[in-house]
Amino acid sequence: MVLRIFSAILALAALGLLVLAWGYTAPIAYDPIGPRPYPILILSLFALCCIYLVFRPAKLADKDDLGLSPELGKKIAICMATMMAYAVLFEMIGFPVSTALMAIVVGRLFGGSYTKCIIAGVVMGVASYVLFDRFLDVPLPMGL
Structure with a gap:
């Protein structure tokens, strides 16, 4: 349950950062596509992985032992x-x-x-x- 909650918080943070990255424009164009696609790609993949961890089947989640101490x-x-x-x-x-x-x-x-x-x-x-x-x-x- 802790993993699902933590993953949901991280997914929300990644989605918020994705919104910020979407509007990013560099003052100097040093690359034809610019610096925007890289953070969008990374944050999208991160958000998708977090969302998967939130909604994955319980039979897979029960096997996780995070070793929290x-x-x-x-x-x-x-x-x-x-x-x-x-x-x-x-x-x-x-x-x-x-x-x-x-x-x-x-x-x-x-x-x-x-x-x-x-x-x-x-x-x-x-x-x-x-x-x-x-x-x-x-x-x-x-x-x-």
């Missing part, structure tokens, strides 16, 4: 807070540092050791910055 809820809350902090700190402290910090926290949530998470976070922050900035010509904030 207080520990998992705590990890999900920490992950969501980390993503929110990443979005807020992205421009203030810069892409490489904020990406490294986010990767370290998420790595720890998945059971990684401190040493491995710190190394992977720093490598991910620096490597992705170099990839986007130097090779793909996507300017990213460096922070203060």
Whole structure:
């Protein structure tokens, strides 16, 4: 029952975002079809999958064991807070540092050791910055 309720909420959110994406127009036309079809396609598929989860037969839904526990809820809350902090700190402290910090926290949530998470976070922050900035010509904030 929890899965059906959650899927219904996600379907409504996806449909709302789909309405917003439908009216999107880019100020610069860099592609013949523009940037609008991609979010429309993704949100449509997401909404359809959520609607299926809401209305699927009960015999299929009974087999789902989501493994919900207080520990998992705590990890999900920490992950969501980390993503929110990443979005807020992205421009203030810069892409490489904020990406490294986010990767370290998420790595720890998945059971990684401190040493491995710190190394992977720093490598991910620096490597992705170099990839986007130097090779793909996507300017990213460096922070203060």
